[in-house]
Amino acid sequence: MFNEIKRSIEWGHDTLTLETGKIARQADASVIATYGETSVMAAVVFEKKPKEGFDFFPLTVHYQEKYYAAGKIPGGFFKREARPTEKETLTSRLIDRPIRPLFVPGFKHETQVICTVLSHDLENDPDVVAMIAASAALTLSGAPFLGPIGCARVGFVDGDYILNPAVEDMQGLRNNPEQRLDLVVAGTKDAVMMVESEAYELSEAEMLGAVKFGHDQMQPVIDMILDLAGEAAKEPFDFQSPDYSDLYAKVQAAGEEAMRAAFAITDKQERTAAVSAARETVKAALSEEELEDKNLGSAMKKLESSVVRGDILKTGKRIDGRDLSTVRPIVAEAGLLPRTHGSALFTRGETQGLVVTTLGTGDDEQIIDALHGESRSNFMLHYNFPPYSVGEAGRMMGPGRREIGHGKLAWRALQAVLPAATDFPYTIRVVSEITESNGSSSMASVCGGSLSMMDAGVPLKAPVAGVAMGLILEGSDFAVLTDILGDEDHLGDMDFKVAGTENGITSLQMDIKVAGITPSIMEQALAQAKDGRLHILNEMGKALAEGRNEFSAHAPRIETMNVPTDKIREVIGSGGKVIREIVETSGAKVDINDDGVIKIASPNAEAIEKARGMIHAIVAEPEVGEIYTGKVVKIMDFGAFVNFFGKRDGLVHVSQMSNERVGHPKDVVQEGQDVKVKLMGFDDRGKVRLSMKVVDQSTGKEITESEEA
Known part of the structure; x- marks a missing residue:
């Protein structure tokens, strides 16, 4: 009934197995990847007809964790998996980023990849396993996918790189001083496609070494997928990239001059309006048949890309007139808002973030219910991207994948410099409101977040800054761009974000839109990013060089x-x-x-x-020999009970009330009366023995033997 096909290899500390042909056979391809006892099923379906009117590739990736995978029942009243958790959203993005650029250009068929965690051994993180399963399923599906890709997680302990460290080793790097890196790298046989990491001030050489190590270690996985595909892959889908060369020639002839003039405008709003006008100029020169051509959008984008990329490669000058390595003008301010615990406004060119820090108590910690168990986080960073930040009117909804992803990137960059919870027992929430955006708003959140926490009095180990790098690659010619604009991100080949302190990198995220980059390009990008980061840190220091010594009057x-x-x-x-x-x-x-x-x-x-x-x-425990002020709470024939220490009572025996003979305790004390007593000790049953007669009741000082005489 089943045509089950399996492949296995020993990889790192465990066995990696891929199997297909038994489950979810109506999908175009389905693969279950198992590493240790962590299993993830990836199912791929793509429509056989293209989506009309789409000028983008309609790919969706869904990663979902089922609580049964770890033998758990979901918390809360609902008791079933509901909206995606932050981990699920971030992993969906993690899988999407390296596979999207590898589909044949022009493929507009709706494609869906669903990765489901079926079993979790609490040792091997399912995210890497899911990416491998997705890569294998796409390779088998017959879709025009130029993979496969491999993936690996890399740790760094005592100068050595570790392949696929255990979940426990990576949980909360702040609490594990030996582990200095959590890096996930994905790539093809020849090139790296994606990097995501958090680190503890690693040098550029150490980070580059980690990426190379991960790329080397994923090669057996790629070979295994190809071996599986040799027996199980479907016939390739009959798809040819559309040829719109004739249409592009007409678009270029009609609009190149106007488009070049538009991209010479440095102001974003004016440039956007001029680009729209150039598009209308092109449309006015086209026939009705050409206007209805479904490839018109692609031809327009190709013209814009050609103008921007060509000018950068030829002249070394960018849209806003900068050279390749100059950072846009920066204005950093701290302490803007009177009632918040900490605030900062960070402006870099036409990108601006208003970042606010709030300090809370242990009651404010975030409780995270995950497959590997329940945990608490005392540091949160939330990123908001309202439509007015790009001059648009749009729907206001809850945080989407982009907001969650950008917020997590900034969180990773800043968590490395936070004080230990034992030294700073506060819950910290940082909120980044992006008030203007023209490229690299996540890095503005890092810079503003660092300043905002310093303004709140959080004793950071060092300030953190971030910068986004870009790439224009045409054959053997390339240009690495520092502090990219939105258009340079949109029309370029790389989005390479680096954040860190003066001493090293705390976070690195890389996305490639071409078939990967060489180590030499990455090395140049890291070196250029370091120069940019140090420049930004210097500008931030003009606003606030170190954390404030006092908290806001409104902070707990x-x-x-x-x-x-x-x-x-x-x-x-x-x-x-x-x-x-x-x-x-x-x-x-x-x-x-x-x-x-x-x-x-x-x-x-x-x-x-x-x-x-x-x-x-x-x-506290009372100390023998100490004198206390107490209150008489009960009088008995043999003495009086005195509450002398918190809720501790002790007996003053009638013989210890006065140096003179006492007929009855009531002759000396009354209930409710304050008295001075000395703790003489404890009897064999642990009961307290107090004395009044050795203490001067007016001064509270002990009476010496000579005074008694």
């Missing part, structure tokens, strides 16, 4: 104290009664964890001290 103050773990129950009380009383009485927020670490938060220092005192009274 958090202080920590430690209590013995056997005292945690006493601080919390039955049903939380005691800790609620502390919060209500002091006005401070109190949070205690299982290790006995207590965080006390309030904008008011007096509230913090009051809460600290109440907690200290609960957990």
